[in-house]
Amino acid sequence: MEVTKRPGGRSARVRDAVRQATLAELAEHGFRGLTVENVAERSGVHKTTVYRRWGNVEGLIADALELAAHEPWPVPDTGTVEGDLRGVVELVRSGFEDPELGPVSSAFVAAAMQSPEAARALHAFFEARHDQSAQVVRRGVERGELPVTVDAREVVRVAVAPVYYRLFVAHEPVSREDAGRAADAALAAARAGVL
Amino acid sequence: MEVTKRPGGRSARVRDAVRQATLAELAEHGFRGLTVENVAERSGVHKTTVYRRWGNVEGLIADALELAAHEPWPVPDTGTVEGDLRGVVELVRSGFEDPELGPVSSAFVAAAMQSPEAARALHAFFEARHDQSAQVVRRGVERGELPVTVDAREVVRVAVAPVYYRLFVAHEPVSREDAGRAADAALAAARAGVL
């Protein structure tokens, strides 16, 4: 996907236009309402071009996802692991509530469940996120708040997992308190030497 | 959905045939490969009938899901909370590895992300599952292994969440050890009074 021998000029403009259009369509209509034709029309690029370069809806999402993966995101730094980890989880939670980001993020998760290509892209995305977020835990270890044996990335996973689980699996609402509790639980497990 | 004024006879046969066909198609081709036409052909029911009663693919899944929700599932009873909770989580994990159940279960999760109807059905399903699994925690409280203040259902959620998170969000493999660790983490948090 996206192996272009002409990375500049028109091809680059087309790619950008399509990516923008994909994100905009995703924000408006979600994954269900995403069609290649709509993206083509919105971007001003002909639909055959989109089909030939991206193949289908999943390809569009996978490409947009790669873009999103490279964007840095604000890792909290409150001075304590509690504060930081709670901040990370709350950032995740509130992200899905955001009327702009929420539908797009949800669409990514939905797409990855149906397309191996999108799944790979999302996997890479979370790989990066876990790495970035794990520094919150590593700082906690340096401060002596957590044992040196902790698996920082695993702590992050356990902390954020309940939020995703509620949202996308059990389909329950997720309150700010729920997010905080999830962070605390991961921390308690880490302190107990389980993670 | 499924409000029939003639619940017996032919209608009942049609419903059963379609449900069976839906599960079979799901097991074979997953959610992506599920089409109303294939289900109709496999069940021997005409496609217009399926469209009229179930509306679309999501309706078929929602119906099949209701069926699955009523099926009891084996709650472990090993004598300790550790053993039981680990058993619950491992049961979830191995369920998705099963070549028969795995695709069907995954399809349910995928469908619920795109259809409010399926989402409601899946929510009810997990409501029931949480209730059943929570008894493992309640027994632990009775034995004095956990403080009486614990939220039994929340312990279950936190225990299973990492498995789902890895499978459907981060798209990472989930080992037996991962499942065990997740159960242990939830337990440690419960013992610490966080859950």
Add this chain to the structure above:
DNA sequence: GATCTAACGCAACTGGAGTTGTCTTTGGAA
């Protein structure tokens, strides 16, 4: 067991997603 109508079967139709062949434009290297 006669009657009524909900539910099913059937065939023809519609619309739109995705494809194909061909021509045009343009990025990039000589």
Add this chain to the structure above:
DNA sequence: TTCCAAAGACAACTCCAGTTGCGTTAGATC
């Protein structure tokens, strides 16, 4: 500047998911 091949535009086409109208079958009620 020139040249060529990669990439895009365009139109016409295919195919199949989903719809519609109508005739047929068979539960349910009396």
